[in-house]
Amino acid sequence: MGIYEEIASNKRRSYALVFFFFVFIVLIGLIIGVYWGNSYFGIILAVIVGVIYFLFSYYSGAESILAMSGAKEAQKPEHAFLINTVEGLAIAAGIPVPKVYVIEDTALNAFATGRDPKNSYVAVTTGLLKKLNRQELEGVLAHEISHIKNFDIRVMMLAAVMVGVTVLLSDFLLRSFLWGGKDRDREGNQMTAVLIIVGLVLAILSPLIGEMMKLAISRKREFLADASGALLTRYPKGLADALRKIKADPDPLVDHANKATAHLYISTPFRKDGKKGSWLQSLFSTHPDINERIERLDKM
């Protein structure tokens, strides 16, 4: 599978993601509308809100992700090497130079985001800058540049912003049915009706959210970014060593990372103590096994 197929597949996934988002929004609107006794009103409201939110995610999703992550734009001379390396790799990949951001955090991590190569961003933690040597940092940056070139960033950004709000909304909706229903209605059978609605909502929404996450996550995408990164630097050992250091680091926690942005990072930004979470958490277990990635790089 080459890069052009990957780009085409990412564009398809982006459309599908937006489609699922609208299905979700219309469903929510329908439920709210039925609840209030006017389903048309609910759907129209939902579509308007959905369109506005979509435009917002597409055109300023990257900036909000950066703001959420506490990233600041990198400056020369302090980050001269970082900026120069990103520029060099962008030249090698034949894409416009992305904006470079730094996250004040001791964890070793990095991500790329944006809607296309012309509007793209690379962010790295200060921990990464401190603990990796130049070849290793170059390897990580080449991986991120490859995400940009392959249009991975678009799917991942849309997923971060849209799935984030989807999870939030369904959470909110469930709560409002569970708790809001109680005060309003005195009768007991009303309660069972509410429970049925909740059950229905869960049954409809959870697979939808699951589908959206599946679009966002792809093990193949990480391997491909590793491989094309290695092709850029002509030095797979750099990224392999970087991943080894990231693996060995005792503090993988990025303070400002959350479930919606986790899949953007080069390695999972949460603790590695193997704590099993809810179904939601398992949906967001986003990264292929780091050992397998290292192994593949070593073989190149």
Add this chain to the structure above:
Amino acid sequence: MLSIGWIIGIVAIALVLIVILIYNSLVRLRVRVENAWSQIDVQLKRRYDLIPNLINTVKGYMKHEKGVLEEVTKARAALVEGGMKDKAKASNQITEALKSIFAVAENYPQLKANENFKMLQEELSGTESKIAYSRQFYNDSVMAYNEARQTFPRNVFAKMFSFPDKEFFETSGEEKKNVKVEF
């Protein structure tokens, strides 16, 4: 009778479309090579502009190393004239000369502590790697272009519309080895 006329017409249109597609793909590849070349040029120019600053900063400290400095200045002057081969050669000479300046600078602790020198060193090594990267992109683009020019059916049209062969930007021997990548 009419239907044969139709078939001939459709085939002719299809052929024209194919020729247009092939022509456009050749143009696209050629434009990429040209863009890639201008990227190299930008970086060569950047280094060209940085060198006088470096010489000025270093001059005061390295009184006994005139030879090394002159070498850089000479190579820099050679960069302006000539075609790609000459530029590649001059560029490689500058790379070598800069290496020896920075190697010699190791013996001058005061120079190494100079903020201006540190910044120039970082910028020059950044530019150096950008030159390497732009050369890599250029050579990759040339390879794709030449391959398209030489394989059937595009070779026929490349000759017909006179798409010239492009040269590689040669390096000074010790190039990073290509890696084997499988998807």
